[in-house]
Amino acid sequence: MDAAERALLEETVRDVVAGAAAAGNGPGSVDAVLGELGWMEMLDAEPRDAVEIVFTALGAANASAGVLDDVMAAALGVTPRADLAVLLPGFGQWDPPGSTGGLLTARAATATEVLVVGAGLATVPMSTVAVTPVHGVDPAGGLHRARIDVDSAGVAGSPLDPAAWDAAVAAGRRAVGHQVSGATRTMLDLARTHALDRVQFGRPVAQFQAVRHRLAEALVAIEGLEATLGAAWDDGTPITAALAKAAAGRTARTVATHCQQVLAGIGFTTDHPFHLSLKRTMVLEGLFGTADAIVLDVGRTLIRTGTVPTLIEL
């Protein structure tokens, strides 16, 4: 895909996702329009472009979808299907969720089967899974709490190499990282527009250095996150994906804090769309581990192995 093709695709996906999200035609509608655009084929042929473009668009439009399930299924070596959900680890977790239960995305509403990783890899009928919609801070996020104890239920699963689960977590972390990047760009756009429009003390508040520096700080965080995502794709190992997800969690908090302060009163109301992105990133932070948990885990690994790898080269 050359740069012009890529730019065209970004624009198309952004418009389609935003349109479907705004139409609010219920669970599965965003998945449906992405399917028409050839999402499954793109994920198979050009996974990096597909994930970068689609998840950034989801984050930017605050759309909820089930495409994370497709990314996870593909990473686990299972052909993704629109009626297949994947059980994700619980909030803040990244161990295989099989015997503890976990989360399902918006895909839960349309799936007929669930792919579950416990001690092995199993596919179970949706009807056997106890599913409760999550309301929480972000009711529009489409998440569900799910419970199925595959390991003790004796479901015939196939053995799974632990490295395959690590690779799937890495794929999930990169995807969610792009979703956070899209969401934080939207927060920054909203705050920037407000700063230029809002007049106090006789001038737009964007003219005050204190406001400008907050917005600059937000952009630095976002650009840093996007660099770690690029490195994670180039490198392809779990550690760079983990660091990108940690950067995503930190970036979401930094950007939300500065943008909310700049948006001030209006950003504290549901009249303004800022709260939607804020709440979505609060939930995304927990998928595959919070920034604090990942940073602690990485730090422990460095200390226990006694080595500090540079990870990426020129």
Add this chain to the structure above:
Amino acid sequence: MQIEQFRAELTAWLDSHHDEVAPPFAPPGTLDERIAQMQRVKGILYEAGWMRWGWPERVGGLGGSPLLRSELGAAMAARNLADPGVYSLVEVLAPTLIDYADPDLAADWVPKLLSGEEMWCQGFSEPGTGSDLATLSCRAVPDGGDPETAQTWMINGQKVWTSLAQYSQRCVLLTRTGTPESRHRGITAFFVDLDTPGITISPIEMINGELEFTEVFFDDVAVPADRILGGVDGGWGVAMSILPYERSSCFWQRIAYLYPRVQRLVDAVGDDDRAAEAVGNAFLALHTVRSRSRATQHRLAAGATLGADTSIDKVLVATAEQTLYDAIRKCTPGVIELDDSADGDIARIEYLYSRAATIYGGTAEVQRNIIARRLLDLGEEG
């Protein structure tokens, strides 16, 4: 020469020549020792060809991508063969000469810098001119009054925060040639021999006890007109042209230098969560700027023009450096503050130096102003 091949061959060469290139003194050593070490290693690396890759053939280089220079600088920093802050002067001064000096003179001079035969410095800041470089007042006047025909210019004024002038043979000097109100339009760059009569160099002690900075005084200093870089009143362009180099290869060296410091921290702490959190945070900040810097250099190598976007790199590198040294101070209490061993000296010198990361090369505040104005397009400040 491809970068992967260069990296592999350089690594093998440095491994097999370890004894020859390693510092002949126990770290930290004095600044005199470290400067002598850097010049000695540059000489060895120039002779072996490594120091010539990535530079144009017309100045004694072997050609190839500038990424090769970043790779060499990073290897030197990571192996503690040269301080990145000191070594980076090569990276900012050689391109200036290559782009702006008379081609024959550049061909004579640049190899002296690369091979460690000479050191050069950068005379930009003045007592009244820090972040606002366009207000500089060190004056250059054409002998006879006509800038077109003058054979000699007379320079009067003062520079400050000039790193390593006491070790240098020459200086890239910014002077005022227009009216004070002309700001960036009335600045001219000169390449000045520091043994010219009328120049006085006086070192300044930094908070870490080192004498890296100097004040440089110019009292009727006569400089030939052929030492003007970038034409009369063209000095602002010369100064700005340094930015892409400073923000690419120099940052990559600085980052490479910081990884072994994380290693030192990891070696010093026990397996407890407080230390793990601090180590993890420093590693994340460092990985973030390494990712960003890598992308920036690939853009530069692909022909992109670097500009305001490198203010992001600058903020990230300063943040990572200070996060790391804050973690070191937190996790090894009493070492920086009280330890009188060589390890304590090293930790102290480096920690105190890291406080300047948000000041030199454009303050953190100036970077945020640039990001707000140029990248976020927020209009002028009120």
